[in-house]
Amino acid sequence: MLSQIRTKVEAGQRVTKEEGLYLLKEAHLLDLAPVAQLVRSRHNPEPVVTFVVDTNLNYTNVCDAYCTFCAFYRTERDPDRYTHTVEQVMEQVARAEGQGVTTVLLQGGLNPSLPLEYYEDLVRETRRRHPSITPHFFSAPEVQKMAQVSGLSLREVLQRLKAAGQYSIPGGGSEVLSDRVKHRISRLFPKGRVADWVDVHREAHRLGFKTTATMMYGHLEEPEDIIAHLDTLRSLQDEHHGFTAFIHWSYKRENTALATRVKEEAGPNPYLRLCAVARIYLDNFPHIQASWFSEGAKTGQVALHFGADDFGGTLFDETVMQEAGWYNRTTVEEVVSLIQEAGFVPAQRNTLYEILRYYPAPATTGPGGRLGTWAVGAGAGAA
Numbered sequence: 001m002l003s004q005i006r007t008k009v010e011a012g013q014r015v016t017k018e019e020g021l022y023l024l025k026e027a028h029l030l031d032l033a034p035v036a037q038l039v040r041s042r043h044n045p046e047p048v049v050t051f052v053v054d055t056n057l058n059y060t061n062v063c064d065a066y067c068t069f070c071a072f073y074r075t076e077r078d079p080d081r082y083t084h085t086v087e088q089v090m091e092q093v094a095r096a097e098g099q100g101v102t103t104v105l106l107q108g109g110l111n112p113s114l115p116l117e118y119y120e121d122l123v124r125e126t127r128r129r130h131p132s133i134t135p136h137f138f139s140a141p142e143v144q145k146m147a148q149v150s151g152l153s154l155r156e157v158l159q160r161l162k163a164a165g166q167y168s169i170p171g172g173g174s175e176v177l178s179d180r181v182k183h184r185i186s187r188l189f190p191k192g193r194v195a196d197w198v199d200v201h202r203e204a205h206r207l208g209f210k211t212t213a214t215m216m217y218g219h220l221e222e223p224e225d226i227i228a229h230l231d232t233l234r235s236l237q238d239e240h241h242g243f244t245a246f247i248h249w250s251y252k253r254e255n256t257a258l259a260t261r262v263k264e265e266a267g268p269n270p271y272l273r274l275c276a277v278a279r280i281y282l283d284n285f286p287h288i289q290a291s292w293f294s295e296g297a298k299t300g301q302v303a304l305h306f307g308a309d310d311f312g313g314t315l316f317d318e319t320v321m322q323e324a325g326w327y328n329r330t331t332v333e334e335v336v337s338l339i340q341e342a343g344f345v346p347a348q349r350n351t352l353y354e355i356l357r358y359y360p361a362p363a364t365t366g367p368g369g370r371l372g373t374w375a376v377g378a379g380a381g382a383a
C-alpha cells in the first residue's frame with residue numbers, strides 16, 4: 001500500500017481518506033519521512049527552515065466556555081481572573097517590539113463583557129503605535145464571541161477588524177475538527193462545533209485574511225477523527241487558499257479536567273507520524289510547522305525531516321500551556337542553532353512567511369546530507 005501511495009504522491013495525485021488512515025495507523029514511522037519530504041520539497045524546494053520572532057500575549061483569562069482540556073480560563077468569580085485594558089496590552093506589545101518581535105499572537109478567553117470596540121482598539125492601536133508588528137490576533141471562537149456579543153454577523157465583525165488593520169488570524173480553537181470529539185471535550189457543546197470554526201476561517205479567507213490551521217491531538221480522538229480534520233482543512237483550502245500553515249501540538253494534561261479521562265500524554269512518535277501524514281495529506285498547504293515548543297527541541301528537529309519546513313515562533317511570553325504545567329523557553333540564537341544542527345539554513349520570516357533574513361548555512365550537511373543534494377537559493381547562507 002505504501003508504494004502505491006508513494007507513486008500517487010510522486011505523480012502529484014491526492015491521497016484518499018482511506019490512504020490517509022493507512023498512513024496514520026499502519027505504515028512504519030520511518031517509511032513516512034521520505035514521502036513527506038517529497039511533498040515538502042515540492043512546496044519548499046530549498047533546504048531552508050523558517051522561523052518567526054513572535055510572542056504570545058493574553059488580554060483576558062475570563063471565559064465562559066469551560067473547555068475540559070484548558071488550564072488557562074477563569075470564571076468571573078475567580079480571584080485570579082484578569083482583563084487587561086488596551087493600554088496594558090500596548091505596554092506588553094511595546095516590550096515585545098523592543099525584543100525584536102515582528103508577530104504578536106494575542107488571544108484570550110471568551111469574555112462576554114467585552115464589546116467589539118475593545119478588540120478593534122487593540123488592533124488599531126497596535127498598528128498605529130507599532131507598525132513593524134503584525135497583529136496575529138483572536139482565534140475563531142473569539143471571533144464567534146464578538147459576533148454573539150455585538151449582534152453582528154461574522155462577516156461584519158471580520159470587516160470591522162480588517163478596517164482596524166488586521167489581516168491575519170491564528171488557527172486556535174479547532175482542537176480536533178470532529179463534532180464527535182468536540183462533544184466529548186466541551187461542556188457547552190453544541191457551541192463550538194466544527195462548522196463554527198470553519199465558518200470563521202472561510203469568511204476570513206473570503207475577505208482576504210490569511211490564517212493558520214491547527215490541531216491539538218492526543219486526548220479522546222480516534223485516527224478517523226484526525227483524518228476527518230485534515231480532510232476538512234484540505235477542502236477549505238481548495239476554496240480560497242487562505243491558510244498559510246498547519247500546526248499541530250499534543251494535549252497537555254496538568255491542571256485540566258480532561259486529565260481524569262486521558263491517562264498519558266502523546267509522545268514524540270505520534271507527533272512525527274502526524275507531521276508526516278499532514279504534509280502528505282495537505283497537498284495544498286504551503287507550510288507545515290514543527291514545534292520545538294510543545295514537543296521539545298529534539299522532536300522539533302526530527303520533525304524537519306518528517307515534512308515540516310518551519311520551526312514556529314520564539315513565543316517569548318507564552319502562558320496558556322504554562323498553566324497546564326508545560327514550561328519551555330528559547331531565544332533566537334537557540335532556534336537558529338537548532339535549525340542549523342538539523343542540517344538546514346535558518347531564515348527569519350514574517351507572519352505571511354516572507355523571508356526577512358537568512359542565517360548562515362550549517363557547517364556540515366546534516367543528517368542524510370540533505371544540503372548537499374538540494375540547491376540553496378539566492379541569499380540563503382548570507383548573514
Ligand code: SF4
Binds near residue numbers: 067073109110
Ligand atoms: S480553550 Fe479557550 S475557549 Fe476553551 S476554556 Fe480555554 S480560554 Fe476558554
